Amino acid sequence: MKTDRAAATRRAWLETMERFRFDPDVPASEAIWSPRLECCSRDELRSIxxxxxxxxxxxxxxxxxxxxRRFELLGLIPxxxxxVAxxxxxxxxxxxxxxTQDVSAAPPYGTYTTVTNEVWRDNGWMMFTTSGSTxxxxxxxxxxxxRRLFTWAAARAMHAFGIRRTDTLLLCSGFGPHVFAWIAQHALTHMRVAWIPGGGLxxxxxxxxxxxxxxxxxxxxPSYALHLARVMQDLGFDPAAQGVRLVFVAGEPALGVPQTRARIESLWNARMVEFYGCTEAAAHGGYSCPVGTRSEGPVFAHLSEDSQIWETVRPDDYAPTGPDERGLTVVTNLNSEGSPQLRFLVGDYTTLDAGACECGRTHVRAMGSFVGRADDLINVRGVKFFPADIERAVRSIPGVGDEYEIVLATDDGGMDVMTVRIEHSEHAHAAALIERLQAEIRTRVEIRATAEVLVPGTLPRTEFKARRIRDARRKT
Ligand SMILES: [Zn+2]
Structure with missing residues (x-):
């Protein structure tokens, strides 16, 4: 009986999704993929x-x-x-x-998903993990x-950026278990845009x-756009003269950091557009439009409201923010069978504006785009991880002292770099420790870090709460 209800509600959800899948394959207009979903009134959007x-x-x-379990704890029924109220x-x-607690209690998938082993066997597509998780x-x-729902959502976002059939795209990403590169390539194929895979180079x-x-x-x-431009210059090529017209970025605050944006746009002589989302909520969400990426005027990203419900909450008590009040992003993801979350705290600071956009879209705008997350994640070149991940790497190596320090800096090319400073305990061989720690960090957080081995007693001792991170990155 329970199984019947599980299957019937799954079917009913999918039928509802299909009912609103307007313009699934090709754009309905040159400027806007699906005007029925992107330009309808706010009331119609709310009804959808x-x-x-x-x-x-x-x-x-x-x-x-x-x-x-959450329904039961709250004393609610569906x-x-x-x-939305x-x-x-x-x-x-x-x-x-x-x-995370749910995953620890029910490894390896947790119970916040609706995908059972049976569903996975019958209808599975791909497995992703959150980057740099603990x-x-x-x-x-x-x-x-x-796959179908994300591909369509991402294609619509990329159409809003201005990517068209006549473009060729270079994707500077490997194909790890991070959702972004995969969703981008599926959407490009759906849009019939040619692209060059740049993974493994x-x-x-x-x-x-x-x-x-x-x-x-x-x-x-964004970090990589800067780095690649510098490498081109070192090779004697002018990045601004290569014919790149759009720099499509994701993974780090980009449009929300005006100096970085200006530098990238000037180095490449191109407009920068961005994609915003998280693995927990179908990896799509925020997207640039031509108006929100003008060099003059306010910067913003639209949030895809026909497939998700977006709101902001106060950081202290998670109460909904008032009009024009900055808060943390929260998403209700209507658009996923694998991860359909209700009010998931994504946690980026922004201010939402439901006013009409000159581009014609009515989807709410994140003004100033996104500038960073409230929690303590470290983000280096788009890879996110917790200090505890580094601690685990340090602690896994024999011959290392108790103290360590993570130093973040910006190199001459504008790229974020990380140094992890440790102390050797007596008789440990420094060169071997360096090699071992660098390898551990690369394995655990998928980032290249420099290890520095100091003589015992160099680093400040921890007295109460350790301050492990020194962030000396240039705020460009
Ligand atoms: Zn717009």
Whole structure:
């Protein structure tokens, strides 16, 4: 009986999603992929959101132990959450900590997902993990339905950037278990835009690809856009003269940091656009439009409101913010079978504005775009990790003292670099420790760091709470 309800609510959710899949394959207009979904009135948008919500809530209740338990703890039943106002009034935000605890209690997938082993076997697509997660990584198994839904959502966002059939894109990313590169390449294929895979190559090889094959769109992190431009200059090529017209970035605050943006746009003689999302909520969400990326005027990103519900909350008590008040982003993801979250705290600071945009879209705008997350994640070149991950690497090596320090800096090329300073204990061989620690960090957080081994007693001793991080990065 329970299984019947689980399957029936899953089917009903999918049918609702299909009902609103307007313009699935090709753009309905040159400027806007789906005007029916991107330019409708705010009331119509709200109605679409609430019809999807009405299908999503029972689907979650019947298919996710984590959500079922939360309903029970709150004394609610699915029909208590019919509207966005109900959600805000009755459903406290879901945090990463809650999800991590859930994974620790029910490894390896947790119970916040609706994907069972049976669903995975029958209809699985790809498994992703959150980048740089702590002890218990949060894993997301996405289905074939997700592939279709994400591909379409990302294609619409990339159409809003101005990417067209006549472009060629260079994707400067490997294909690890991070969702972004995969979603970008699926969307490009859907849009029938040609692209060059730049995975597994160093910056010199990528620079030569740019110079030889003249991609019109570069896709990478903002740090990497700076780094690649410097490498091109070192090789004697002017990045501004290569014909790149769009630099499409993700993974780090970009448009929200005006000096970085200005430097990237001037080095490449190109407009910068950005994509914003998180693995927990279907990896799509925020997208640039031509108006929000003008060199004059305010910078902002739209948030895809026909497929998600976006709001901001206060950082101290997670209460909804007032109009024009800056807060942390929260998403209700209506658009995923594998990770359909209700009020997940993404946690980036921004200010939402529901006023109309000159581009014609009515999707809410994150003014000033995004400048950073509230929690203590360290972000180096788009790779995010916790100090505890470094601590684990340090602690896994025999012959290392108790103290360590993470120093973040900006090198001459504008690239973020990390040094981890440790002390050797007596008789340990410094060169061997350096090699070992660098390898450990690379394995654990997928980033190249420099290790520095000091004589015992050099680093300040921890007295109460350790201050492990020294962030000396240039605020460009
Ligand atoms: Zn716009």
């Amino acid at each position: 959101q609430e019809q999807k919500l009405a299908a999503l809530v029972p689907f979650l209740y019947e298919n996710s132990t984590f959500y079922r 029909t208590d959450l019919r509207t 109900d959600l805000q009034r009755r459903w406290p935000v879901v945090t990463k900590d809650e999800m 002890g218990a990584p949060r894993i997301f198994r996405y289905t074939q339905n997700d 160093d910056a010199s090889a990528r620079a030569i690809l740019v110079q030889r094959h003249r991609p019109t769109v570069l896709c990478c992190t």
